[in-house]
Amino acid sequence: MFILSENPPAIPVALQQRSPSSTLLVVYPPIGHSTTAAQIFLIGSAPAAGEVLVNGKRIRRSTTGNFSPSFPLAVGENKFVVEYSGQSKTIVVVRTLAQPELPIDGFAKDSLYPNVPIARLPGELICLSAIAPPNSTVTARLGQQSLPLVPDASTTILADNLSVLTGKLDAQAVTGKYQACTQLSSQNTTSSQNTTLGAPIYELKLPDRPTIRETAKGTIDVLDPARLTTVEVTASPGVARTGSDTEFARLTPLPKGVRDRVTGKDGIWQRLSYGGWIKETETQIVSRSGVPVESLVSGVTSRLLSDWTELRIPLQIPVPITVNQTDRTVHLTLHHTISQAGIQRLVNNPTISHVTWQQITPTQMQYTLHLKTNQAWGYKTRYEGNLLVLSLKNPPTLTNNISANNLKGSNLKGIKIVLDPGHGSSEDLGSVGNGGIPEKDVTIVVSKLLRDRLTKRGATVIMTREGDDDIGPNERAQLIAKVEPTIALSIHYNALPDAGDAEKTQGVSAFWYHPQSQSLAQFLHDYVTQKLDRKSDSVFWNNLALTRPTVAPSVLIELGYMINPEEYTWITNPVQQNRLADTLADGIEAWLRSR
Numbered sequence: 038m039f040i041l042s043e044n045p046p047a048i049p050v051a052l053q054q055r056s057p058s059s060t061l062l063v064v065y066p067p068i069g070h071s072t073t074a075a076q077i078f079l080i081g082s083a084p085a086a087g088e089v090l091v092n093g094k095r096i097r098r099s100t101t102g103n104f105s106p107s108f109p110l111a112v113g114e115n116k117f118v119v120e121y122s123g124q125s126k127t128i129v130v131v132r133t134l135a136q137p138e139l140p141i142d143g144f145a146k147d148s149l150y151p152n153v154p155i156a157r158l159p160g161e162l163i164c165l166s167a168i169a170p171p172n173s174t175v176t177a178r179l180g181q182q183s184l185p186l187v188p189d190a191s192t193t194i195l196a197d198n199l200s201v202l203t204g205k206l207d208a209q210a211v212t213g214k215y216q217a218c219t220q221l222s223s224q225n226t227t228s229s230q231n232t233t234l235g236a237p238i239y240e241l242k243l244p245d246r247p248t249i250r251e252t253a254k255g256t257i258d259v260l261d262p263a264r265l266t267t268v269e270v271t272a273s274p275g276v277a278r279t280g281s282d283t284e285f286a287r288l289t290p291l292p293k294g295v296r297d298r299v300t301g302k303d304g305i306w307q308r309l310s311y312g313g314w315i316k317e318t319e320t321q322i323v324s325r326s327g328v329p330v331e332s333l334v335s336g337v338t339s340r341l342l343s344d345w346t347e348l349r350i351p352l353q354i355p356v357p358i359t360v361n362q363t364d365r366t367v368h369l370t371l372h373h374t375i376s377q378a379g380i381q382r383l384v385n386n387p388t389i390s391h392v393t394w395q396q397i398t399p400t401q402m403q404y405t406l407h408l409k410t411n412q413a414w415g416y417k418t419r420y421e422g423n424l425l426v427l428s429l430k431n432p433p434t435l436t437n438n439i440s441a442n443n444l445k446g447s448n449l450k451g452i453k454i455v456l457d458p459g460h461g462s463s464e465d466l467g468s469v470g471n472g473g474i475p476e477k478d479v480t481i482v483v484s485k486l487l488r489d490r491l492t493k494r495g496a497t498v499i500m501t502r503e504g505d506d507d508i509g510p511n512e513r514a515q516l517i518a519k520v521e522p523t524i525a526l527s528i529h530y531n532a533l534p535d536a537g538d539a540e541k542t543q544g545v546s547a548f549w550y551h552p553q554s555q556s557l558a559q560f561l562h563d564y565v566t567q568k569l570d571r572k573s574d575s576v577f578w579n580n581l582a583l584t585r586p587t588v589a590p591s592v593l594i595e596l597g598y599m600i601n602p603e604e605y606t607w608i609t610n611p612v613q614q615n616r617l618a619d620t621l622a623d624g625i626e627a628w629l630r631s632r
């Protein structure tokens with residue numbers, strides 16, 4: 038399954054019952070499929086002998102009879118009649134416009150800002166906006182202020198993440214948006230408390246039409262900077278983001294216990310004073326005193342455990358943190374923190390060479406942990422009351438330092454590996470290949486073959502699923518966090534969004550997120566493509582549930598395209614699956630020995 042999309046295309050569940058091999062099979066698009074793409078691929082198969090026609094024209098097929106041709110789509114209904122040897126299937130695909138059509142005589146639905154209650158500090162800009170027909174005169178009333186809104190032709194939305202796969206990266210122009218900005222002040226109130234400006238009321242005038250008045254769904258509050266509430270993170274960990282929506286990038290997760298003041302709100306999202314946004318449900322209010330969260334730091338100690346080396350930093354209050362890895366360092370930034378440059382005690386350990394620090398801004402101090410090895414093996418953070426603990430995983434020790442050309446007889450004793458066969462259950466098939474076999478059935482077969490090989494070499498292998506279980510990506514990631522393996526590998530097969538070229542797209546790709554995982558992703562990608570002569574679909578950086586764990590190098594690998602006519606045949610061939618498992622086991626061991 039291509040995993041860049043939050044909303045993968047629907048896959049017909051009925052496909053699980055395989056059709057007899059003499060029949061024409063069309064596995065995609067499903068019945069009632071609607072898309073904004075300008076083209077669509079038809080994925081399916083029929084016996085190799087004979088011809089498959091689409092709308093009367095013969096299509097290209099693999100030697101095994103698979104087909105994945107793409108066809109342009111007109112806006113509206115598109116009909117495809119697929120024929121093979123007297124059998125016929127009709128598929129209707131509806132193409133809709135990417136941008137909803139502009140309203141003719143009023144505001145576009147839900148287009149009045151804000152849609153949810155928001156709060157900001159005095160002095161911040163608030164930009165009111167609405168989508169209205171061309172030639173409208175739009176004004177908005179906010180508190181005592183009346184603002185004329187101007188049409189904004191320059192606004193663009195960025196192409197979505199899926200475009201990285203199809204190469205169509207052009208941003209789209211948005212039309213019909215009217216906006217005006219105003220700087221918030223709390224001067225109107227004499228008492229020291231939050232000011233409520235209420236919901237903006239928008240007015241729309243079109244020539245020869247009655248004036249339309251509509252109130253935005255959300256209200257606007259101006260916070261009193263001297264009386265901000267302080268919240269504590271109750272989730273373990275709290276998910277911090279760069280903005281008030283899950284579309285925004287993740288920041289370093291906030292360990293349970295972190296405290297900070299709330300400087301803004303967007304519906305259920307709160308902006309914390311250090312800059313990150315977090316959901317209300319992941320925090321609780323601990324104070325309304327308005328006293329800032331600030332800490333001094335002086336002495337630092339450390340502790341060596343069997344698997345981890347800990348840096349222990351006593352603080353006055355659990356401040357928000359940011360962790361940033363580079364090749365041979367880990368930077369730990371403490372927000373709202375001022376250093377008093379006390380003494381540091383670093384125990385003898387196999388992981389951290391030395392620790393340096395810097396006051397990077399008047400309110401942010403940063404520790405830099407310099408590693409002894411080229412490879413970082415994992416990290417985690419926690420608060421024990423006011424004590425911040427940053428743990429770095431100690432490197433694994435491999436027995437039998439044998440030569441690279443005799444890997445098979447070697448020993449992976451002491452190495453713990455989490456294998457994650459992607460997808461599972463009738464709810465989550467992953468992508469479905471030309472012949473009707475779903476991705477989840479291939480990932481479990483290959484994962485078990487790989488597990489057996491790794492176990493034979495002495496490794497301890499923990500699988501996220503053994504059967505056809507329905508496990509969400511976050512549950513799988515939590516297992517990795519709990520097991521704290523040497524490495525974690527998630528096994529997937531790929532597909533494309535509708536605009537892609539399924540007939541021509543093949544290859545292996547690997548995904549990493551934290552720098553400690555980059556080398557493993559690149560190595561396995563190179564190893565599989567070279568040893569098995571598979572095409573490369575490149576190595577990606579991406580923040581995915583299964584690349585996000587920090588306790589170990591964690592990689593997600595896509596071992597080919599389920600929907601490519603030729604690659605599907607290779608993917609589902611049992612002999613090739615065994616070769617692939619051999620190669621992955623060799624690759625994992627070779628990488629471990631190279632680090």
Ligand SMILES: [Zn+2]
Binds near residue numbers: 460467476
């Ligand atoms: Zn997948």
